[in-house]
Amino acid sequence: MDAPTLPKTIAKYISPSILVYSKAEAQAKLHFVQEHYTNAHLHIDATDGRFVPSHFWCKAHDFGRLTIRNSFEAHLMTFHPEKRVGAWKRAGASRIIFHFEATPNPLRVIDTIRKARLEAGIALNIETNPDKLELILDKIDAILFMTIVPGWAGQPFHPEMIEKIREFHKKHPKQFIIVDGGVSKENAPSLISAGARQLVSTSAVYGKHFAHK
Numbered sequence: 001m002d003a004p005t006l007p008k009t010i011a012k013y014i015s016p017s018i019l020v021y022s023k024a025e026a027q028a029k030l031h032f033v034q035e036h037y038t039n040a041h042l043h044i045d046a047t048d049g050r051f052v053p054s055h056f057w058c059k060a061h062d063f064g065r066l067t068i069r070n071s072f073e074a075h076l077m078t079f080h081p082e083k084r085v086g087a088w089k090r091a092g093a094s095r096i097i098f099h100f101e102a103t104p105n106p107l108r109v110i111d112t113i114r115k116a117r118l119e120a121g122i123a124l125n126i127e128t129n130p131d132k133l134e135l136i137l138d139k140i141d142a143i144l145f146m147t148i149v150p151g152w153a154g155q156p157f158h159p160e161m162i163e164k165i166r167e168f169h170k171k172h173p174k175q176f177i178i179v180d181g182g183v184s185k186e187n188a189p190s191l192i193s194a195g196a197r198q199l200v201s202t203s204a205v206y207g208k209h210f211a212h213k
């Protein structure tokens, strides 16, 4: 398969994304990842067709039936994220990431995740100001900056996010920063120097063979 090779200095930050249309595609990607990214923490994307319009094969229950050797997080691009926490815990997720824009009560969602003894992460769309999180930052384990519009892989990276991430990192140096979308071997060094500690990727991991438009 024509999968790209990333330099080791970048590959160690990569979290391969599992954004799939079918069980067969999930299995193929997991197989690939287990071979090429043995120790990576995976990122499973879930959509609801409402918070983002796309529909993928993304039910927690279905993932729970697959053999997933790597640790993984669930990125919930869905409304009512608190209702999905239990199912993803049963599927084996170690971290749940939900969208700040998807709930009127992020503290309640964090509380649900904490009670399930999982790590809590909050994702922000490009236009959302991270200052809005000021009062809840000490209650989360990770912040995920979207660097594309959520919903699909293979979109262009928004370069203006690099400065936003750098500024956030300066203010909150201890916060674990995840970047999701459009990551490439060209922009990864700037993202890492801006403070990103985990780079989620579909396109840079699997190449065109697997990327969706």
Ligand code: DX5
Pocket (backbone or CB within 6 Å): 017, 018, 019, 043, 045, 075, 077, 148, 149, 150, 151, 152, 153, 154, 155, 180, 181, 182, 183, 200, 201, 202, 203, 204, 211
């Ligand atoms: C998109 C997902 C991403 C996606 C990234 O909504 O959240 O995780 O897989 O894909 P690329 O790396 O192609 O932008």
Ligand code: ZN
Pocket (backbone or CB within 6 Å): 017, 043, 044, 045, 075, 180, 200
């Ligand atoms: Zn994602």
